[in-house]
Amino acid sequence: MDASELKKDVIAEVDKEHERLSALSHRLHENPETAFQEKKAAGWLADYLQEGGFTVEKGICGLATAFRACYGRGEPVIALLAEYDALPKLGHACGHNIIATSAVGAGMAARRAADRLGGTVQVMGTPGEEMYGGKVVMVKEGAFKGVDVAMMVHPAGMNTAATKFLACQALEVEFFGKPAHAAARPEAGVNALEALLLSYAGINSLRQHIKNGARIHGVITDGGEAANIVPAHSAGHFIVRAEDDAYLDELKERVINCFKAGASATGARLEYKWAEVRYATLLNNLTLARLFRKNLQSLGRQVHLADLRSGIGSSDIGNVSHVVPSIHPLIAIASPRVATHTPQFAARAASETGTKGLLDAAKALAMTAVDLLADPSLVARAREEFRQNKET
Ligand SMILES: [Zn+2]
Numbered sequence: 001m002d003a004s005e006l007k008k009d010v011i012a013e014v015d016k017e018h019e020r021l022s023a024l025s026h027r028l029h030e031n032p033e034t035a036f037q038e039k040k041a042a043g044w045l046a047d048y049l050q051e052g053g054f055t056v057e058k059g060i061c062g063l064a065t066a067f068r069a070c071y072g073r074g075e076p077v078i079a080l081l082a083e084y085d086a087l088p089k090l091g092h093a094c095g096h097n098i099i100a101t102s103a104v105g106a107g108m109a110a111r112r113a114a115d116r117l118g119g120t121v122q123v124m125g126t127p128g129e130e131m132y133g134g135k136v137v138m139v140k141e142g143a144f145k146g147v148d149v150a151m152m153v154h155p156a157g158m159n160t161a162a163t164k165f166l167a168c169q170a171l172e173v174e175f176f177g178k179p180a181h182a183a184a185r186p187e188a189g190v191n192a193l194e195a196l197l198l199s200y201a202g203i204n205s206l207r208q209h210i211k212n213g214a215r216i217h218g219v220i221t222d223g224g225e226a227a228n229i230v231p232a233h234s235a236g237h238f239i240v241r242a243e244d245d246a247y248l249d250e251l252k253e254r255v256i257n258c259f260k261a262g263a264s265a266t267g268a269r270l271e272y273k274w275a276e277v278r279y280a281t282l283l284n285n286l287t288l289a290r291l292f293r294k295n296l297q298s299l300g301r302q303v304h305l306a307d308l309r310s311g312i313g314s315s316d317i318g319n320v321s322h323v324v325p326s327i328h329p330l331i332a333i334a335s336p337r338v339a340t341h342t343p344q345f346a347a348r349a350a351s352e353t354g355t356k357g358l359l360d361a362a363k364a365l366a367m368t369a370v371d372l373l374a375d376p377s378l379v380a381r382a383r384e385e386f387r388q389n390k391e392t
């Protein structure tokens with residue numbers, strides 16, 4: 001059986017699973033769980049794969065809601081990545097229910113190809129993308145050793161095979177001042193809120209003079225207790241992003257200087273802590289992206305090869321892409337005007353268009369797995385491109 005017939009087969013498999021995949025996607029959507037709390041989601045997805053003959057290991061890499069499900073044996077090992085965390089208050093406003101169900105749908109369909117051609121299909125449950133970077137931990141713990149390629153599809157307002165993610169790191173800051181009666185003894189106080197406001201203004205000034213594509217943004221989480229007390233404590237969360245790792249390092253230092261300036265001007269003491277997890281830029285593997293694009297186009301969608309003009313943020317798939325040839329294509333489930341992380345996008349993730357997106361994504365992923373299992377030279381080419389990307 002050649003690759004084109006096997007592709008028809010995997011398409012038929014996804015169609016056969018239509019009802020179950022759609023029900024699973026809706027169940028995830030109706031039961032949103034935030035980063036590292038995805039107990040139900042991880043359980044439902046792993047059970048579905050186990051019923052389909054996958055060997056499942058739960059709680060891998062010390063993460064309770066991560067899992068690995070394997071089918072077939074030998075090389076190549078094709079990993080399909082499932083994300084399933086939701087956002088606080090907004091639910092599945094990033095559409096991770098669609099990422100998860102397209103990955104398991106593709107995995108189930110690709111069993112057919114692994115049976116006939118050999119090789120391993122591996123669905124990896126990667127939790128906590130939105131907040132803690134579950135994949136960063138999984139990369140550190142060696143979860144991707146022995147994996148030849150990694151693929152996943154994210155819902156969006158467009159179809160594109162390659163996209164841009166920024167390197168990023170989060171920062172927590174606190175200022176410690178001295179309380180005083182704001183009217184009776186203002187001279188006795190050290191104002192921690194002013195320290196944070198000056199730092200914030202400093203960052204606003206800095207932002208005019210940073211490279212295109214870099215981002216700095218933050219919120220104030222503590223600005224004091226009462227108007228008549230000089231705030232003795234203030235706190236904020238900030239995120240710094242850049243198009244490459246070296247520039248991120250440079251920006252991080254300039255941002256900290258803004259906070260030091262706030263401390264110096266007011267006399268409040270600064271404490272800060274960078275998040276342990278740092279998201280890397282995404283190295284798009286164009287060998288894989290081209291295969292995926294052709295497969296998704298064959299399903300009747302217009303697909304850009306790459307939309308690298310603007311980043312849609314940062315993701316822990318970036319860290320995976322530095323150890324394994326990877327792609328993170330986008331599938332359109334909404335118009336380009338509907339942004340992710342909004343209630344409107346959450347509604348699209350549970351719509352008919354959302355289900356169509358998950359089925360097409362599952363088919364294109366499974367068809368790309370067929371390409372790779374049928375022709376080992378494509379895997380070699382993807383690995384060679386990865387090696388060259390790493391060198392430059
Ligand atoms: Zn998101």
Ligand SMILES: [Zn+2]
Binds near residue numbers: 094095096129154
């Ligand atoms: Zn997302």
